Each structure stands twice: as structure tokens, then as C-alpha cells.
Amino acid sequence: MKKILVGFIAMVMIFSFVSVVFAGGKQEAKGTTALPIKTTSMDDLIAKAKKEGVLVSYGLPDDWVNYGGIMKIMKDKYGIKDMDTDMGSGTIISTLKSEKNAPVADSTDLGFNFATVITADGLSQPYKNQHWNEIPDYAKDPNGLWSAAYWGTIAFTVNTDIVKNIPKTWADLLKPEYKNMVCIKDPRESGTANMMVLAAAYANGGSVDNVRPGIEYFKKLKKAGNIKPVRPSTSAIQKGEAPIALFWDFDGLSKKYSLGMDSLKIVIPQDGTVAGMYIQFITAGAPHPYAARLLIETEYSDAGQIEYAKGFVHPIRKSVKLPAELAAKFPPAEDYKVVSFVKDASVLGKAAKEIAKEWDEVAAIQ
Incomplete structure (x- = not known):
């Protein structure tokens, strides 16, 4: 999921808002009839969503950041059935355009990174949930066309049964003791691996505007013989074939608890890393606009944010307090102080292209 695409600048349709909290617009798709979307209160929204009774989603399988828990709320509390088709981000974008x-x-x-495509191509409609003011400005479109409900960060997943001296920084990974231990995906094929290189760039004096330090870092890591030619899959981790895996912290935490591997330790590199946000939105011509709005409300509610955390991602709303038992499963909060957020989706897209192009230099090292 989440491959990088580059959009073009286009005019975005202007929608009218019927209230401050329940900001609605119109369904407008070429060849369809524009239907007014109006709600006067949360109770009104719930009643209309219940009447629709169904929600159609793309790319929200139960095991992706615990969408199963969020959809359970929709079903148990509101009687709304979810019909999801799992597909990658590129396919989602092309499908929304074709439909x-x-x-x-x-x-x-x-x-x-898809935020610019969504707005440029008019693939969403505006809606501002009840907790809109709690969402950081960089994590939402000012007109309500999208917002980010959660985030993760690039981390090290370390198998302590194999690695006795736990690396705490990117600099540590360059040490001879980690020879043939670091497992990564290819940034030319994986969005996660692409962000991994960006994280290394930040740790080595770079930024989203200067990814070169990340490329140079991995050239050093490969020359040192520390990169093991094994993809950090669930199977490889379970078999002990991936001593140190570089990917999202939520991927590592999910594997730790789903596999029952207490030996896995998730490390937030203390010389710097980056966050990756994920955005949600109502499609421009949503056939079930009220159910879609209720899903957004559920995702950003206290209960919804906690369900996301059960999928080991971080709620965007800082006011949400996680149950102590759940919070204890994450690395210490202070470890996350080194995380940097990329706040411009268009710049992130440019950085991703540059990383993919320059990775050939790393791949060429024997």
C-alpha cells in the first residue's frame, strides 16, 4: 500500500458548508445528479447513516492498522455494514478516477504523499469532523478535503535473541558487530523503504529537500557488509532470518505481538527519524455520504483513535489517552521526541522520486 504518485495542479471544486462542525458539500461527478448533503446535528447524521445502512471502502482491510476494530464500532453501534475491497494506493487512485x-x-x-493528487484531481469532498480543531494544520486540508487520523515512524525491529547489543542510532548500525544483520526492502519498489532512506537522511544532517545524506548512509552500510540480502518479511522475522529489520514502528509492534515474539524490541533511532501520516477522506461522489461522514467521525473519536492505537499506530489527537496496558506496548513516549514530520506532501513526492532514482548507486555496490 502507499506507492508514490505525482499529480498535476488543477482546479478544485468549491463546496458549500452547512454547519461549522458538520461541514458538508455536494456530490458532484460528471454524469451524476448533484445531491445536497445536509446534517443539523450528530443525531441527524447518525439517523441518516443508519438509513443508508452500508459503507463501501477501498483499501481498509481488517488487519490494516486495526480497521477491523473501527468497522466493528460502525456495525455494533450503528448497524452499518462495511463492504471493503483491499487494494494498493496506486490502484485506489486509478479506480477512483475511472469510477x-x-x-x-x-x-x-x-x-x-497522495494528498496533492486527491486535491488536484478532485477525488474528495469537504468534511470537517467534530475534532477538526485538534488536528495539526499540517495534517489536514484547510478546506476539509482530507485529514490524517494517525501516523507511524521509521524504526528498528531488533531480534534480541540474535542481537545482544541493541543499536540505538543509525550510527550504531554501521558498527562491525552488525555485519550481515540489517534487512531492508528496496526503496525503488517500497514506499516504506523510501521513507527509511529519508529517515536516515534526517539522522545525518539531511532533510526532505536534501535526501543525499540518506543515500550516502546506505552506501556506507552496504560497503561495511552490514546489509543482509533478506527482505524483512513476517516469515523471515519469525524464522530468525532478519536480525534487524528497518520499517515502520507499527509493523514491528504488530509482528512482536501477533507472533508472540517477546524477543523483538522496537527501537526509535535517537539520532533522528521521520513520521509517515495516513489520510482519510470522503470520495467526491460517495454513494453513501452519511455513512462515510459517520466513518470519519468514528475514526477521529476517542474510541476510534484508540482502535487505531490497537493497530500500533499513533492517534493524531494528542488529547486521547490510551489505556495504560495498551500504552505500555509502545516504546517510551520520550523516545519519539526525535521524530520529524514532513509537512508538505508535494515536497515529499519529489524526495521519493529522487531517492528511487539515486538508490541505483547503492544497488550497484557488490
């Missing part, structure tokens, strides 16, 4: 004249999906979830 613009006959919309099917109501809602989806994409990486932050």
Missing part, C-alpha cells in the same frame, strides 16, 4: 462518472466507494485511506 468518477459512476462512483462506487465512499471512503479510503492513503499515504500523506
Whole structure:
């Protein structure tokens, strides 16, 4: 999920808002009839969503950041059934475009780098949930066309049965003791690996505007013989074939608890790393607009944010207090102080292209 695409600048349709909290617009898709979307209160929204009774989503399988828990709320509390088709981000974008004249999906979830595509191509409609003011400005479109409900960060997943001296920084990974231990994916094929290189760039004096330090870092890591030619899959980790895996902290935590591997320790590199946000929105021609709005409300509610945390991602709303038992499963909060947020989706897209192009230099090292 979440491959990088580059959009073009286009005019975005202007929608009218019917209230401050329940900001609605109109369904407008070429060849369809514009239907007014109006709600006067949360109770009114719930009643209308219940009447629709169904929600169609793309790319929200139960095991992706615990969407199963969020959809359970929709079903148990409101009687709304979810019909999801799992697909990658690139496929979601192309499908939404191809279905613009006959919309099917109501809602989806994409990486932050797709925000510019969503707005430029008019693939969403505005809606501001009840907790809109709690969402940081960099994590939402000012007009309500999208917002990010959660985030993760690039981390080290270390198998302590194999690695006795736990690395705490990117600099540590360059040490001879980690020879043939570090497992990564290819940044030319994986959005996660692409962010991994960006994280290394930040740790070595770079930024989203200067990714070169990340490329140079991995050239050093490969020359040192520390990169093991094994992809950090669930199977490889379970078999002990991936002593140190570099990917999202939520991936590592999920594997730790789903596999029952207490030996896995998730480390936030203390010389710097980056966060990756994921955005949610209501599709431009959502056939079930009220159910889609109720899903957004559920995702950003206290209960919804906690469900996301059960999928080991971080709620965007800082006011949400996690149950002590759940919070204890994450690395210490102070470890996350080194995390940097990329706040411009268009710049992130440019950085991703540059990383993919320059990775050939790393791949060429024997």
C-alpha cells in the first residue's frame, strides 16, 4: 500500500458548508445528479447513516492498522455494514478516477504523499469532523478535503535473541558487530523503504529537500557488509532470518505481538527519524455520504483513535489517552521526541522520486 504518485495542479471544486462542525458539500461527478448533503446535528447524521445502512471502502482491510476494530464500532453501534475491497494506493487512485462518472466507494485511506493528487484531481469532498480543531494544520486540508487520523515512524525491529547489543542510532548500525544483520526492502519498489532512506537522511544532517545524506548512509552500510540480502518479511522475522529489520514502528509492534515474539524490541533511532501520516477522506461522489461522514467521525473519536492505537499506530489527537496496558506496548513516549514530520506532501513526492532514482548507486555496490 502507499506507492508514490505525482499529480498535476488543477482546479478544485468549491463546496458549500452547512454547519461549522458538520461541514458538508455536494456530490458532484460528471454524469451524476448533484445531491445536497445536509446534517443539523450528530443525531441527524447518525439517523441518516443508519438509513443508508452500508459503507463501501477501498483499501481498509481488517488487519490494516486495526480497521477491523473501527468497522466493528460502525456495525455494533450503528448497524452499518462495511463492504471493503483491499487494494494498493496506486490502484485506489486509478479506480477512483475511472469510477468518477459512476462512483462506487465512499471512503479510503492513503499515504500523506497522495494528498496533492486527491486535491488536484478532485477525488474528495469537504468534511470537517467534530475534532477538526485538534488536528495539526499540517495534517489536514484547510478546506476539509482530507485529514490524517494517525501516523507511524521509521524504526528498528531488533531480534534480541540474535542481537545482544541493541543499536540505538543509525550510527550504531554501521558498527562491525552488525555485519550481515540489517534487512531492508528496496526503496525503488517500497514506499516504506523510501521513507527509511529519508529517515536516515534526517539522522545525518539531511532533510526532505536534501535526501543525499540518506543515500550516502546506505552506501556506507552496504560497503561495511552490514546489509543482509533478506527482505524483512513476517516469515523471515519469525524464522530468525532478519536480525534487524528497518520499517515502520507499527509493523514491528504488530509482528512482536501477533507472533508472540517477546524477543523483538522496537527501537526509535535517537539520532533522528521521520513520521509517515495516513489520510482519510470522503470520495467526491460517495454513494453513501452519511455513512462515510459517520466513518470519519468514528475514526477521529476517542474510541476510534484508540482502535487505531490497537493497530500500533499513533492517534493524531494528542488529547486521547490510551489505556495504560495498551500504552505500555509502545516504546517510551520520550523516545519519539526525535521524530520529524514532513509537512508538505508535494515536497515529499519529489524526495521519493529522487531517492528511487539515486538508490541505483547503492544497488550497484557488490
